[in-house]
Amino acid sequence: MSKRFVLVVAVSIGLVAGSAPGSARRFLEDWPYDKLMKESDLVVVATAVKTEDAGDAPPKHSWPAELVGQNTTFEVQHALKGKAPDKQIKVLHFKFGDLKKERNLDGILDGLIFNGPLLVAFPSKNxxxxxxxxxxxxxxxxxxxxxxxxxxxxxxxxxKPESEIKTEK
Structure with missing residues (x-):
């Protein structure tokens, strides 16, 4: 049996199992712009300044890796909805950490996580x-x-528009 065949079978099983009633997620919620604006307290254009660890408890999930809290400080450029209390704001978000001690191997194959969260990271350099x-x-x-x-x-x-990128060089 070829490695490719085994991989295709494993991925197929994962896709079928992932759509089973007991899986962690079925559908991704739709967030069009009108819903984002309506549900938001604050909408800003901002630049990340720094990211630090946060001690917040992670959301409950079934993925085999821990989620670790982070606070990213942003410099607010423009507020489109609401009023930023200061020129800088802190935003809580999460990243993957170490594998769980009692890890569940459902949805993982060779270090890849299927149907995982859509996490964010914010570079502060450039x-x-x-x-x-x-x-x-x-x-x-x-x-x-x-x-x-x-x-x-x-x-x-x-x-940035291409014209601005060219003038920065």
Missing amino acids: APEHLLFLKGLKDGRYEPVSGRIDPQLSVRRLS
Whole structure:
């Protein structure tokens, strides 16, 4: 039996098992712009300044790796909805950490996670601007309005027009 055949069978089984009633997720929620605007407390164009570890408890999930909280500090360029309390805001989000001690191997094959979360990371070196759709937390921080599992759905990386890129060189 070839390795390719085994891989195809394993992926097929994973896809079928992933669509079974007991799987962690069935469908990805739709977040069109009108819903993002309506549900957000704050919508800003901002640039990441720094990211630090956060001690927040991760959302419950069935993936084989831990989720680790992070706070990213953003410099607000423009507020499109709401009013930023300061020129800088902190946004809570999560990243993958170590494998769980009691790990569930459902949805994992050779280190790849199937049907996983849509997490975000924000570079602070040569940081691009991001359009962030956020909801406020009780402690003054914010988090993406689409939630802690799929924050990517409420974050848009902005790019400069080609004419601006050429003039920077």
